[in-house]
Amino acid sequence: MNLIVQKFGGSSVANAERVRNVAGIVTETYKKGNNVVVVVSAQGDTTDDLIAKAHEINPNPSPREMDVLLTAGEQMSMALLAMEIERLGFPVKTLTGWQAGFLTDSTHGNARIRRINNERLDNELGKHNIVIVAGFQGMNRYDDLTTLGRGGSDTSAVAIAASLHADLCQIYTDVDGVYTADPRLVKNAHKMDAITYDEMLELATLGAGVLHNRSVEMAKKYNVNLEVLSSLTRNPGTIVKEVVRVEKMLIRGVAKDNNVARISIIGVPDTPGIAFKIFSHLAAKKVNVDIILQSIGRENKKDISFTVARENQELAVAIMEDLRQTLGAQKVICDDNISKVSIVGAGMQSNPGVASKMFEALAEENINIQMISTSEIKISVLVAQEESEKALNAIHDAFDL
Amino acid sequence: MNLIVQKFGGSSVANAERVRNVAGIVTETYKKGNNVVVVVSAQGDTTDDLIAKAHEINPNPSPREMDVLLTAGEQMSMALLAMEIERLGFPVKTLTGWQAGFLTDSTHGNARIRRINNERLDNELGKHNIVIVAGFQGMNRYDDLTTLGRGGSDTSAVAIAASLHADLCQIYTDVDGVYTADPRLVKNAHKMDAITYDEMLELATLGAGVLHNRSVEMAKKYNVNLEVLSSLTRNPGTIVKEVVRVEKMLIRGVAKDNNVARISIIGVPDTPGIAFKIFSHLAAKKVNVDIILQSIGRENKKDISFTVARENQELAVAIMEDLRQTLGAQKVICDDNISKVSIVGAGMQSNPGVASKMFEALAEENINIQMISTSEIKISVLVAQEESEKALNAIHDAFDL
Numbered sequence: 053m054n055l056i057v058q059k060f061g062g063s064s065v066a067n068a069e070r071v072r073n074v075a076g077i078v079t080e081t082y083k084k085g086n087n088v089v090v091v092v093s094a095q096g097d098t099t100d101d102l103i104a105k106a107h108e109i110n111p112n113p114s115p116r117e118m119d120v121l122l123t124a125g126e127q128m129s130m131a132l133l134a135m136e137i138e139r140l141g142f143p144v145k146t147l148t149g150w151q152a153g154f155l156t157d158s159t160h161g162n163a164r165i166r167r168i169n170n171e172r173l174d175n176e177l178g179k180h181n182i183v184i185v186a187g188f189q190g191m192n193r194y195d196d197l198t199t200l201g202r203g204g205s206d207t208s209a210v211a212i213a214a215s216l217h218a219d220l221c222q223i224y225t226d227v228d229g230v231y232t233a234d235p236r237l238v239k240n241a242h243k244m245d246a247i248t249y250d251e252m253l254e255l256a257t258l259g260a261g262v263l264h265n266r267s268v269e270m271a272k273k274y275n276v277n278l279e280v281l282s283s284l285t286r287n288p289g290t291i292v293k294e295v296v297r298v299e300k301m302l303i304r305g306v307a308k309d310n311n312v313a314r315i316s317i318i319g320v321p322d323t324p325g326i327a328f329k330i331f332s333h334l335a336a337k338k339v340n341v342d343i344i345l346q347s348i349g350r351e352n353k354k355d356i357s358f359t360v361a362r363e364n365q366e367l368a369v370a371i372m373e374d375l376r377q378t379l380g381a382q383k384v385i386c387d388d389n390i391s392k393v394s395i396v397g398a399g400m401q402s403n404p405g406v407a408s409k410m411f412e413a414l415a416e417e418n419i420n421i422q423m424i425s426t427s428e429i430k431i432s433v434l435v436a437q438e439e440s441e442k443a444l445n446a447i448h449d450a451f452d453l
Numbered sequence: 454m455n456l457i458v459q460k461f462g463g464s465s466v467a468n469a470e471r472v473r474n475v476a477g478i479v480t481e482t483y484k485k486g487n488n489v490v491v492v493v494s495a496q497g498d499t500t501d502d503l504i505a506k507a508h509e510i511n512p513n514p515s516p517r518e519m520d521v522l523l524t525a526g527e528q529m530s531m532a533l534l535a536m537e538i539e540r541l542g543f544p545v546k547t548l549t550g551w552q553a554g555f556l557t558d559s560t561h562g563n564a565r566i567r568r569i570n571n572e573r574l575d576n577e578l579g580k581h582n583i584v585i586v587a588g589f590q591g592m593n594r595y596d597d598l599t600t601l602g603r604g605g606s607d608t609s610a611v612a613i614a615a616s617l618h619a620d621l622c623q624i625y626t627d628v629d630g631v632y633t634a635d636p637r638l639v640k641n642a643h644k645m646d647a648i649t650y651d652e653m654l655e656l657a658t659l660g661a662g663v664l665h666n667r668s669v670e671m672a673k674k675y676n677v678n679l680e681v682l683s684s685l686t687r688n689p690g691t692i693v694k695e696v697v698r699v700e701k702m703l704i705r706g707v708a709k710d711n712n713v714a715r716i717s718i719i720g721v722p723d724t725p726g727i728a729f730k731i732f733s734h735l736a737a738k739k740v741n742v743d744i745i746l747q748s749i750g751r752e753n754k755k756d757i758s759f760t761v762a763r764e765n766q767e768l769a770v771a772i773m774e775d776l777r778q779t780l781g782a783q784k785v786i787c788d789d790n791i792s793k794v795s796i797v798g799a800g801m802q803s804n805p806g807v808a809s810k811m812f813e814a815l816a817e818e819n820i821n822i823q824m825i826s827t828s829e830i831k832i833s834v835l836v837a838q839e840e841s842e843k844a845l846n847a848i849h850d851a852f853d854l
Binding site: 068071072102105106108109110112113114116117118120121123124125127128130131132134135136138139144145146148151172195196197 | 469472473503506507509510511513514515517518519521522524525526528529531532533535536537539540545546547549552573596597598
């Protein structure tokens, strides 16, 4: 008998019909002789509706009371799912976050799980109940309700799978797996059967992932076998695990991210401490920097460029303008008509041909590369935004994804 | 410093504007130097909407999961009320039923409070927080969520007041107190300043009370001072307590109840055991009987009449028809075109003139009395339904209420 954790997001349980569909998946898994723990999000737009209701009353409510309000969302959706499973004649019990033993820190709105007290979960599974757990929520040591922040229900599911040593943790979404590229942009994109945690993490960072980073990090840490699949098609999805059988294909996926702006400080003195000054000021204002590039110094001058998310663009430019005189820089340039295109694949660095193949594909399409950044398993380039889709397809074809 | 418990029903917090109004009442009480515990119901139609959603999925869900679903209602409304109190700049903490220490039995949907563990409540009050508690809900000894059934939020409020030895428990509703009669029916009806628990209980039973019996019974048992008042007018309401200063007026109120049907079994043998047979059969089918009247035997025959609530009328008639032959009765008659009109007042029985004064008032209006029933503090008569309003006014005037 296997233990399977199944997580369903808000759109998977948005209405009575969807709830029936999910109950079908859950009970089929149970009928095959598995123990099943289901983690469920709030229905459809419930969370957004509750936030709007709160803001109508108070534009700046305390995070504690916001958590009290929002945790009601999963509580309602799990009860409704349980009622459908009852109707189908299966034994089922729901557990809120605190009933399921989720102990978190006190960072309301973005709490970290400290540990899970399994007693109740074990007890209900021991009675062969299907157990439904409210995702996204827990309780701190003062018995106050907390929420886990973005991607919280995925994290809940992975945490339960880790804690119970589940055989598999299935994350049901509205896509049927992880693709080599966004299928809406790249016509030859196809679903991968398997991918490593690290590759998944890089894809998630690129905005191409269907899983939140935090849940993938936790899955990697506790070696939880993940499967990403669709609640609508019932096809096999993509398995995420530590080691993926080496296949011919080295590159696992290609993705693009338009939420990026490049800022350049031109002509700063080529002396020590310049980079520290720049990035410590950005950090002090909580501006996250993605790619950093420093030109080789020439005539005692150098240029420093970096990318930030669009929402930080204005702030970052203002900080740089403030610094310009102190640094003795010539000028600050900002470009937000750009896109970051990346390829991801484990072992990329030990295959020197990969980067040049990517650059060749872009060159053949006459696409100018504005900036390059590499990591162990990722190569990113900045290109003009209007060329990003062409770039995506060219790279996808070049690597035969 | 006094401790005041304030309970607000669903209509009092139905929307943002009403929530602001309630927050105003609560913070005014707090500003006067009182400790305040607020008990709140789910907003407006939330509970009905959730029940409808449940029944769309499963017409017969388990009471356990229904409780999981419904308890979310108060959780949301208390968070919203807290946010408004935060906006006004007052310290506030919300507690769900289980956080507030409500331990109940396991009768989901109609649980009884076993005890309240005050620790958390005391702690928050000690920090001079306004504490908002979700009404209607608790937790059983397995850590499962339970609800208290009809009138549950009133019961929650009284239970907290009893447990914390509060100085006053205010029940805010949409009427501004307890009236001598329904003001919509009797033009001279007026609000009473005070009333005893027993009188309140009789009025509640008559359908005229604004409080559920269970909460009044608990208030009587633990000697909790209750006040029934309106959340909209801010006028003083009606105090409910053990002993009310004797006023000139003996009769506390008059009320009518149309939800009544009279069933008569005509011509049963005048032998022992007949009443037992009749009422044990009704009890076995859970039919509650209100008034019972047995005629004096004549020629070895007697008639037995009783009243039931309309919803039990059909069942009661069926049971009697089944019994007719066994009993050797002539026939079964049922009349639902009737109304029960009652007067309530402590010490009524020691004032023999009361009943006759009531009957006189009815006689003067030429209203026929079909059945009479008396208790220590109540006299009820059955009259034709179309005459009930006239009866109500005649009695009200006769007693100078």
